[in-house]
């Protein structure tokens with residue numbers, strides 16, 4: 170059986186791994202950041218490889234036949250490392266690239282290139298801000314301590330933000346629109362700060378903000394390397410079948 174390494178950390182990576190596991194020897198790789206990751210149902214390795222060179226060594230040592238980058242669209246470093254390691258080793262690479270959200274009628278989006286720009290976009294006057302960002306990104310908001318912050322993360326934000334007025338929520342998606350609507354109302358939120366993650370699981374807050382006419386400061390996606398890619402698990406699985414042809418391999 171051909172060996173596939175899936176760089177994961179997303180729901181789609183897990184779904185893809187579960188889909189491929191019957192026909193291929195699949196390993197799912199996680200960064201190891203989340204304290205209690207969701208059970209994956211396939212063999213998992215955890216932790217960084219040591220940059221592009223470490224990943225290249227891993228691909229050679231494990232005789233991996235195909236590398237799949239199914240990481241989150243904001244995980245730009247691992248995606249760059251993956252493209253470079255594939256080039257260094259000659260191992261083919263495919264990516265699962267979830268399309269971003271597009272603003273629709275009624276949305277009040279302000280686009281920001283970075284989290285630093287998102288901080289500036291909030292302006293000088295105190296406002297009530299919902300930060301739906303990873304715990305690594307929220308530290309940037311210490312530069313604007315005049316605001317009230319509601320911060321939601323999968324794992325606790327430690328250390329806490331050095332601002333006088335912040336509340337913390339723990340939660341792992343999917344988040345449904347009615348619940349997000351209730352949350353934004355309950356906390357009297359003026360602005361939602363979000364990444365353009367795409368997909369359904371975290372769109373609820375964007376739809377709820379639209380319904381409530383609340384501004385969304387949307388942090389743009391980072392640059393990702395150009396590699397052959399698909400937008401859905403099904404489309405990527407079809408590309409993989411075409412490339413590695415498990416049926417021919419089984420001699421059927």
Ligand code: NAP
Pocket residue numbers: 176177178179198199200202215216217218219220221223224239240241243244245246247248250303364
């Ligand atoms: P990143 O900045 O692109 O990567 C930082 C380093 O973490 C990489 O250089 C690599 O270390 C290691 N790493 C990242 N993903 C890995 C993986 N799947 N397997 C093994 N090592 C990995 O990534 P990040 O933004 O911190 O995200 C970390 C993980 O969380 C990713 O797997 C991503 O899919 C997931 N995630 C991220 C976000 C987000 O908003 N950024 C949201 C949801 C899930 P070495 O250089 O030592 O190999």
